[in-house]
Amino acid sequence: MREAFSNALVRLALADPKVLLLTGDHGYALFDEFRKRCPDRYINAGIAEQNMVGMAAGLARVGFRPFVYGLAAFVPIRTVEQIKLDIAHDNLPVVLLGDGAGFVYSHLGTSHQSTEDIACARAIPNLEVLSPADRFEMTASMYRAYVANGPVYLRMGKSDRGDVHAGPIDTLSPGLLIQVRTGRADLPGLIATGSMVRTALDLAQQRDMSVWSAPSLKPLSADDVCAVARACAAGLVTLEEHSVLGGLGAAITEITSERAPARVLRIGVPDRFSDHCGTHAYLLREHGLDAENAGARIDAFIQNAALAS
Amino acid sequence: MSSVATPQAQARVEQRFAPARMRRTVLEMAYAGSTVHIACAFSIIELVTVLYRNHLRYPGNDPRAEGRDYLVLSKGHGVMAQYACMHELGWLNDSHIQGYFKDGSELKGLSDSRVAGLEVTSGSLGHGFSVGVGIAMGLKRKGTDQTVYAIVGDGELNEGPIWEGALVAAHHRMDNLMLIVDKNGFQAMGTTDDVLALGDLSAKFTSFGFETLEVDGHDEAAVDAAIRQLWATGEGKPKALIARTVKGKGVPFMESDNRWHYTRLNPQTFAEAIDALGLPGAST
Numbered sequence: 109m110r111e112a113f114s115n116a117l118v119r120l121a122l123a124d125p126k127v128l129l130l131t132g133d134h135g136y137a138l139f140d141e142f143r144k145r146c147p148d149r150y151i152n153a154g155i156a157e158q159n160m161v162g163m164a165a166g167l168a169r170v171g172f173r174p175f176v177y178g179l180a181a182f183v184p185i186r187t188v189e190q191i192k193l194d195i196a197h198d199n200l201p202v203v204l205l206g207d208g209a210g211f212v213y214s215h216l217g218t219s220h221q222s223t224e225d226i227a228c229a230r231a232i233p234n235l236e237v238l239s240p241a242d243r244f245e246m247t248a249s250m251y252r253a254y255v256a257n258g259p260v261y262l263r264m265g266k267s268d269r270g271d272v273h274a275g276p277i278d279t280l281s282p283g284l285l286i287q288v289r290t291g292r293a294d295l296p297g298l299i300a301t302g303s304m305v306r307t308a309l310d311l312a313q314q315r316d317m318s319v320w321s322a323p324s325l326k327p328l329s330a331d332d333v334c335a336v337a338r339a340c341a342a343g344l345v346t347l348e349e350h351s352v353l354g355g356l357g358a359a360i361t362e363i364t365s366e367r368a369p370a371r372v373l374r375i376g377v378p379d380r381f382s383d384h385c386g387t388h389a390y391l392l393r394e395h396g397l398d399a400e401n402a403g404a405r406i407d408a409f410i411q412n413a414a415l416a417s
Numbered sequence: 418m419s420s421v422a423t424p425q426a427q428a429r430v431e432q433r434f435a436p437a438r439m440r441r442t443v444l445e446m447a448y449a450g451s452t453v454h455i456a457c458a459f460s461i462i463e464l465v466t467v468l469y470r471n472h473l474r475y476p477g478n479d480p481r482a483e484g485r486d487y488l489v490l491s492k493g494h495g496v497m498a499q500y501a502c503m504h505e506l507g508w509l510n511d512s513h514i515q516g517y518f519k520d521g522s523e524l525k526g527l528s529d530s531r532v533a534g535l536e537v538t539s540g541s542l543g544h545g546f547s548v549g550v551g552i553a554m555g556l557k558r559k560g561t562d563q564t565v566y567a568i569v570g571d572g573e574l575n576e577g578p579i580w581e582g583a584l585v586a587a588h589h590r591m592d593n594l595m596l597i598v599d600k601n602g603f604q605a606m607g608t609t610d611d612v613l614a615l616g617d618l619s620a621k622f623t624s625f626g627f628e629t630l631e632v633d634g635h636d637e638a639a640v641d642a643a644i645r646q647l648w649a650t651g652e653g654k655p656k657a658l659i660a661r662t663v664k665g666k667g668v669p670f671m672e673s674d675n676r677w678h679y680t681r682l683n684p685q686t687f688a689e690a691i692d693a694l695g696l697p698g699a700s701t
Contacts, residue, residue, distance in 0.1 A: 154584065156581035156584065158547065158577065159547040159550065159581035162544055162546075162551060163554065165547075165548045169548070169551070169555070189544075190547070193538050194537075194544055194547070197530070
């Protein structure tokens, strides 16, 4: 997935001399190829993220296409106001790349973990939000971010969970849900984003459920969400490595509550910080996002749906 | 940096940007809109006067011309001074001035880049300078001779991103960028010395790698000369002009009285302020 990211970035830069990469002194090894192929367009802006994002706005104002890289804890979280005021307010074509989102930095604690970035980004007007799940969605997301020609936040989470698609995605249309598994129509449908699509597929395999991936969180196609909600009479389950507040689950229920009322179980990070450190798998378990805990909640949701009908 | 070609044109330009008339424009806006931040605009009147009259190039008098120089008003609170210049240039008309703050009006109380002629959305302090650094970096990459001026308040220097941007500007040898500090000695709640002492600003910016000069920010000739000198010296270095100014300059009862950061005009103070400008036939 990281190779897909690097390849896409290099290809975009080779095709468009206006593409610049700005990093806040992060991305060790990730940009080796970019630096080799486009050395004059690699700008290490120092450990100064706020200035870096403002500077990207200035570069975009005079015709450049900045891609701004940082850890999600810093880009967007540390720089939310610069993104809002300097970039999104004037619809400037700046792509914000937030790496390590969720619990990737599981041993480092709260400072490097990011489970509120989607919520913050979604509430900023003009800002498109992408959250790819595998290398194919990553490649498609990078091209989408470029052709959007406006402000985009591209969330890069846990990247080694394997493919969820069988092959490349031609074009990523903003807002579309991509079905990645077809299962029993009488069971709830799973909608997941980023690293949790792999988990959703594993859970669905055991229960024969349908799964949709949501690589594009804003805008989100209301028609698509309603179609999925209507197809899944037993309800929907959302899964995300992000707070249950303001992320995928919230975005889905904002649509269904108005247009296609459905029972929705939102599986995400509870409204609290991590207590302990450990492996990524450990932190998922601490927050109830591991297959065992999430599966138990899905089973209870299925049970309750059966009792209610 | 002057775009003026003929003596006749020069004379017309000299007639524009009279500081007293621009202060009257500010007062008229502030009175019409019952708004604040008058003193914040008054301290930079001569600075923007010299910039617009003698230095900023706008091909075709177009505020969005691609080849223009950039004036970034990082201290968005002084925006009425920039509106006054835009009025002198014909970019704003009298109805913009008299209709300030009417419901649905375009001109806001802080700089908003959606208005042609304003380059950044500021007022949240410490933003505009970084955007200016990015513009300067972009212009250098393009290899043009366009220049960027960023006006920041001395109170605004409390903000961290200013110093991040200063490091970056020096590191990348942005000699097309001039930071202008409106050193009026006040910020919202008191003097800069009382709130958060800034120390020796010239020494600070010099140590950051800027070519630095201090000047009386109300002496137009001195400001003009200092700007020319800064561009002419310190090759490869960004420039810093530390302009000593008086908050509320031009109306004696507003000068260095920080209440005029916040106070609105009433009919009496409006008339007194207009009178104090000493414009012929200005008495209301």
